[in-house]
Amino acid sequence: MPGAMAAIVIPWRSLGRxxxxxxxxxxxxxxxxxxxxxQRSSVQALTIxxxxxxxxxxxxxxxxxWDSLKLRDVGAMPNRNSxxxxxxxxxxxxxxxxLHSFLVGVAGHTHWVRTVGPTAYQAGLxxxxxxxxxxxxxLAFHGYPLRRLQVLLGVWGAQATIAVVFALEHMAGGWSxxxxxxxxxxxxxxxxxxxxxxxxxxxPIGIHAAWNFGDWMRGNRPEAGVWRPEIDSGYEATASWTGxxxxxxxxxxxxxxxxxxxxxxxxxxxxxx
Numbered sequence: 001m002p003g004a005m006a007a008i009v010i011p012w013r014s015l016g017r018x019x020x021x022x023x024x025x026x027x028x029x030x031x032x033x034x035x036x037x038x039q040r041s042s043v044q045a046l047t048i049x050x051x052x053x054x055x056x057x058x059x060x061x062x063x064x065x066w067d068s069l070k071l072r073d074v075g076a077m078p079n080r081n082s083x084x085x086x087x088x089x090x091x092x093x094x095x096x097x098x099l100h101s102f103l104v105g106v107a108g109h110t111h112w113v114r115t116v117g118p119t120a121y122q123a124g125l126x127x128x129x130x131x132x133x134x135x136x137x138x139l140a141f142h143g144y145p146l147r148r149l150q151v152l153l154g155v156w157g158a159q160a161t162i163a164v165v166f167a168l169e170h171m172a173g174g175w176s177x178x179x180x181x182x183x184x185x186x187x188x189x190x191x192x193x194x195x196x197x198x199x200x201x202x203x204p205i206g207i208h209a210a211w212n213f214g215d216w217m218r219g220n221r222p223e224a225g226v227w228r229p230e231i232d233s234g235y236e237a238t239a240s241w242t243g244x245x246x247x248x249x250x251x252x253x254x255x256x257x258x259x260x261x262x263x264x265x266x267x268x269x270x271x272x273x
Contacts, residue, residue, distance in 0.1 A: 049135070074147040078202075093213075094210045112219070134208035134212065135201075141166050197265070
């Protein structure tokens with residue numbers, strides 16, 4: 001009986017710690033965002049991203065020690081390959097944006113027009129801001145919480161749980177339900193599977209940052225980008241649905257690729273003598 005009770009109590013304690021971690025990260029973001037009110041959008045993203053990412057690092061260290069784990073157990077420990085993996089993630093993210101733009105352009109009767117655009121300095125600030133914001137979101141969702149839930153709920157149970165929470169945070173930030181589920185939710189599945197497959201956060205951070213930066217460059221963010229989309233008259237609905245379904249398919253295929261990577265590594269580990 002004591003053993004059975006322990007088996008019941010320990011998972012709930014672990015789940016409680018994951019929930020507490022997520023709440024702390026959300027509160028940290030809210031506080032940081034309030035400090036950045038009134039700043040220019042590029043500086044605001046940099047301020048929020050840098051302060052909140054440092055806070056998430058501190059929270060990760062605290063909770064990992066609380067669970068008697070190490071940072072590498074939740075994929076949050078940098079190593080000598082981290083910069084290379086980050087570059088790989090950035091390249092993958094830019095490729096996904098380019099692929100999505102190609103599909104939307106071909107099937108959605110959309111083309112992009114060069115704008116006056118930001119200066120190189122402004123673009124640099126926005127790029128760094130998106131990188132820090134991605135560090136924050138990957139630590140807050142696909143580091144400690146995802147890896148702990150993976151132990152408790154399995155890969156897809158953990159993925160689904162984090163995707164829902166990720167979507168809820170974006171809804172709190174002003175996204176519609178559809179945007180949060182199809183946009184943030186699908187993105188979370190990709191970033192999470194990349195974290196699980198690579199056993200680290202460098203590649204998901206790179207993919208996340210590159211997607212956001214590429215999306216800004218093609219004019220899909222509130223701030224003016226390098227280009228802006230123009231849709232042929234009468235094809236607005238077609239372009240909208242094409243954009244949504246192309247995004248869902250691309251994210252699903254990329255997630256599946258990382259899942260295959262994960263299964264291959266797991267099978268190879270099982271076969272090792």
